[in-house]
Ligand SMILES: CC(C)[C@H](C(=O)O)[C@@H](O)C(=O)O
């Protein structure tokens with residue numbers, strides 16, 4: 234019986250709708266296991282800009298630092314996407330949060346619930362048994378290097394940077410995880426062209442010596458983008474840089490049937506942040522159709538990783554599994570065989586999961 | 591009846607085996623249509639380093655400049671991949687060739703031969719009718735910016751750069767192509783984070799005004815990596831930067847069943863270069879099993895784009911189609927239903943194609 238303080242940071246678009254469901258799941262778990270979870274909320278992204286002019290107000294950051302874990306939604310708004318000259322952007326809030334909280338490791342588990350074999354574009358026989366754990370570096374690379382314009386604005390540049398230390402710490406986390414799984418690690422880079430990738434490979438080769446029981450391979454990012462679809466089962470743990478991780482994990486969401494199913498944990502020096510990998514999805518915002526399962530599964534990761542509550546976490550995952558076995562689907566994971574009365578909206582899907590807790 | 595001089599640049603690994611077949615196809619086409627094709631060869635990549643110490647000897651570059659088109663193989667060698675500190679690398683030859691010849695537009699058509707619907711990991715109903723033409727920018731981005739180490743080698747950096755002019759010229763080529771197709775263009779960037787992407791989006795938005803008949807969308811690279819698998823049919827022409835294009839086109843090879851089927855054309859200011867998108871594939875080099883169809887289809891692109899020989903090009907493509915219809919496969923595109931005696935090696939597959947020319 235523990236007492237924990239959880240910060241809810243819904244952010245933009247469907248972030249609001251899905252974290253509300255994730256919070257209900259946390260509440261129910263606390264009641265069931267006799268824990269005391271207290272909550273607060275904080276602003277980030279477009280909603281924070283609208284309210285304060287700042288995509289990550291100091292007050293939000295303070296609240297994050299003081300909480301035991303953060304349940305996060307999404308940030309982003311089409312208004313900025315179509316205005317390349319905007320100076321203040323929702324994403325700056327997200328990036329600042331990652332940097333300030335030292336969230337250098339982003340874990341993205343990709344595992345298909347058996348019931349969703351049919352929901353993917355990929356053939357069931359290729360998918361069955363696929364189980365990948367991505368470690369995406371989250372506070373370095375081209376995301377955080379200097380960027381700007383020169384030649385009167387006619388040339389744009391971005392600097393990608395990695396230090397040995399930054400690669401070492403994420404590599405160790407990935408190797409440690411591989412040890413608890415199938416003992417295979419694939420490090421992804423573009424060492425045939427990029428210098429940061431050459432440093433990356435050098436460091437991973439060195440750290441590998443400390444883990445003789447883990448089988449290591451190095452793949453180029455282009456080949457990996459191909460192999461993830463051709464043969465997802467060949468991967469166990471994958472570790473890669475920030476930008477490559479961004480691209481490859483979105484791609485890999487198709488292995489899990491839908492982006493709407495995928496949770497992620499961002500961890501590092503302090504408070505952990507848990508969030509769906511889907512974005513703000515303004516095209517479906519406010520319609521009540523967003524899939525809340527990624528937020529629910531993010532809550533499960535939060536319980537496991539930040540609170541060490543293994544049984545609680547597993548209960549949540551098995552509740553999701555049961556709801557899928559009952560045949561319930563949100564629109565994104567329904568297929569032509571799903572009866573209309575089994576296609577649920579955000580809250581109704583959340584309610585079904587709560588029944589099994 | 592034309593006279594043309596073609597330079598064969600096999601490069602490394604299976605590049606040698608497949609370009610030999612591509613050349614035979616060009617020969618047969620010349621004979622059939624009464625053209626005179628003369629040939630020369632040049633070194634690049636690992637084989638050039640071994641022979642001269644230089645991954646792109648001046649002599650090779652001179653020969654390229656003087657030829658009417660180049661049929662290219664691949665470059666790369668595992669020896670360098672596993673040695674991040676190597677100073678001279680095969681890929682430097684490839685990048686230098688692209689830069690020196692001004693090959694700023696890399697066209698990668700992704701189209702599935704009906705016969706190969708079963709060879710892909712993706713479900714046939716998702717694939718049927720998919721037909722994408724990628725325009726990958728090829729002489730800018732993080733590939734060509736300054737790169738190096740600082741802090742005693744403990745920090746690595748790469749600079750990504752784009753100028754307005756570089757984006758304009760590739761965007762125009764892509765818009766022009768969209769006009770001859772389904773009039774849809776998707777421009778891919780990461781404008782929510784990267785400054786070069788913001789310039790990219792700004793310029794594409796501006797050029798779009800010149801093409802009111804083309805429907806334009808802007809997608810983030812992570813979302814695109816997902817959408818290519820989820821719904822490949824939504825794309826017509828896709829234009830993107832060098833690094834994103836490298837990753838997305840390898841991924842998209844799965845739409846065409848195998849990387850072994852995909853040809854590319856690199857064009858720009860002078861001589862065009864035509865090559866398979868697969869690499870040197872040292873794991874199968876020398877075994878005589880490499881799929882020569884990508885090289886043959888590269889020869890078809892060469893005939894069409896550099897020589898304006900539309901009928902000749904179409905004959906080659908239809909010969910490939912017929913061979914597939916006869917049931918012949920190389921190992922990479924065979925599936926469990928392919929009878930053993932229909933699985934051919936590199937030369938035997940080439941011979942079947944020649945029969946239909
Ligand atoms: C919103 C965007 C800045 C972000 C990223 O690129 O990291 C998102 O795509 C993600 O993967 O969390």
Ligand SMILES: CC(C)[C@H](C(=O)O)[C@@H](O)C(=O)O
Nearest residue numbers: 425426455665666681684836
């Ligand atoms: C070999 C390598 C440098 C090259 C690239 O990254 O451009 C290759 O992957 C390609 O796509 O032609």
